[in-house]
Amino acid sequence: MVKSVLSVNHQGLTDWLIQRVSAIVMTIYSLGLLAYLVVQSEMDYTAWHALFSHGWMKLATLLFILCLLFHAWVGMWTVFTDYIKPFLLRFILQLIVFLSLVSFFFASLLILWGV
Amino acid sequence: MFALPTLPRYNRVFEIFKGNLVVVTKQRPKNLNLLTIHFPLPAIVSILHRISGVILFLMLPFMLWALELSLSSPADFDSLRQFLSSPLMKWIIWGLLSAFIYHFFAGIRHLLMDIHVGDELKSGRLSAKLTMIISIVVMILAGVWLW
Incomplete structure (x- = not known):
């Protein structure tokens, strides 16, 4: 079956947008x-802890981390597709990246709401 | 009749000369000395952007661990501070900060190119140079702040 190169839901455009929007959010937060x-x-601990006790700081940090994870996903995808040619190896690496990013997300949820 | 000269294809250059299309052959300089061939600066800026990005990704678990420790208790905060103030850790932190700083400025260069600032050959070279200079200055400032 012949597939159009455009039938991948315009993945390139979405990636491009994710990379830019997340970059801008992270720049502002940083x-x-x-x-x-x-x-x-x-x-000191008191000031640091107080900063992260605010609800808005938790939300802003969570937004930052979410952007970071999406940004990292697109970035690592780009690097892997450019340099890792064997399909299986690339698939495994991308799976590892994906699972780490998901676990980082839940870890950061626990950290932020544990304050 | 006009016959095309039998030359290797890559040597043929079509040019307009006095209103006529003419075929000229160019003697191209050959340079195969590996010691003088190097990537142009914009290419180096680009590959370093990738490398710094991968480094930042690999350091994510470490950063999350540090964030958790810094927020869990005053004792943990102090032990983290103590751990990070050893000479070896300072170098590692500085390396991490440098990767972030570089990725930050090279990324801003990309964003500016998206809105057509510095996306031509000359301005692109200038912005690559500026990215390098600004990053190095800020890295040094970060080092001064750390030590």
Whole structure:
């Protein structure tokens, strides 16, 4: 059966968009956290813990981590498809990346809501 | 009749000369000295962006572990701080920060190219140079902050 190259649900465009949107979100979060660290010159447990006790900080951090995971997925997919030619090896590597990213997501949920 | 000169195809260049299409042969410089051949800077900037991205991905478990420890209790926070302040760990943290800093600025270069800033040969070379310079300066600043 002949398949059109466009019948992959425009995956390239979606990847492109995910990479850009997540990059912008992460840039804003990183600059915000950097600004906080600069203002809060003496960082101790109390201040750090207080920062992550706020609901909005948990949400912002979760959004950041979610963007990071999607960004990492697209990035690793690109690297693997460029350099790893054997299908089975690439499949296994991508599976490992996928499962790690999913577990990172749940780990970060536990960390953030454990505060 | 006009006959095409029998030359290797890659040597033929079509040019307009006094209103006529003419075939000229170009003597192309050959350079096979591996010591003088190197990737152009934009290519190096691009491959380093990939490498730094993969490094950041591989360090994710470590970063999550550090985040967990830093938030769990004051004692854990202090032990993490102690652990990270050893000379070897400082170098590792600096390497990680450098990968982040580089990936950040090279990524911004990509985003700017998406809105057609620096997507031509000359401006692309300039932005590659700027990415390198800014990243190195910020990496040094991060090192100063760490030590």
